[in-house]
Amino acid sequence: MAENVTIARPYAEAAFKLAEGAGALGPWSEALDRMAFAASDERMKTCINDPKLGADKLAELFIGIVGGSFDDAQKNFVHVLIENERLQVLPEIRDLFVVRKNEHEGVLDAEIVSAFPLDDAALKTLTEQLEARFKAKLSVSVSVDPELIGGVTITIGDDVIDASVRGKLANMAAALKN
Structure with a gap:
């Protein structure tokens, strides 16, 4: 490859x-x-x-x-x-x-992984919020991963936003171990 x-x-x-x-x-x-x-x-x-x-x-x-x-x-x-x-x-x-x-066009690739399928309105709102945060147009791809339990994970370039229940549970488990 x-x-x-x-x-x-x-x-x-x-x-x-x-x-x-x-x-x-x-x-x-x-x-x-x-x-x-x-x-x-x-x-x-x-x-x-x-x-x-x-x-x-x-x-x-x-x-x-x-x-x-x-x-x-x-x-x-x-x-x-x-x-x-x-x-x-x-x-x-x-x-x-x-x-x-x-x-060239200032477009960033964004990968959104959701625990459940996102409806068009939710995806539009999320995309608008991300474009405002990153100050760039986004090319969004969406996939579903039920193992997230709830929420989403978002990857844009090197930035990862983990707003999933699975991520929060992993953080809690790590905090309890320390």
Whole structure:
């Protein structure tokens, strides 16, 4: 995995520079999402690894399967990936591109783990409070972990906010032992 990230980094940076220069970070992000999804499919992996399939045919097949509208720069990017045998690292390219895009736009990733599913209103309120606290726009992902018993844990960068019942019980247990 670490090797794939190392291989993907210059391609992600090149895609970011192309997208930024064209003022098209959003469309590039969407296109890379579709490309990464297609490149992860087992049938596409078979095609990618088929030595009988030429670069032009593979590019035509790949772009056709990915769908959506591709501009010339995106088509050229696909051709470069194929020529350098790098289609298989598209998921890592997409991930690195999103990190770079979020840094550029001042967006932080927030992971919220809740003991119970959060309704839309609660999630919106929590997100607004966190954005005010961190003074940044957040890209929020939510998951449910019943082992928390109640409450939430929030991870934003290196900051962890543990407002769960499990966390409070662990703190009490540690205090009682001391």
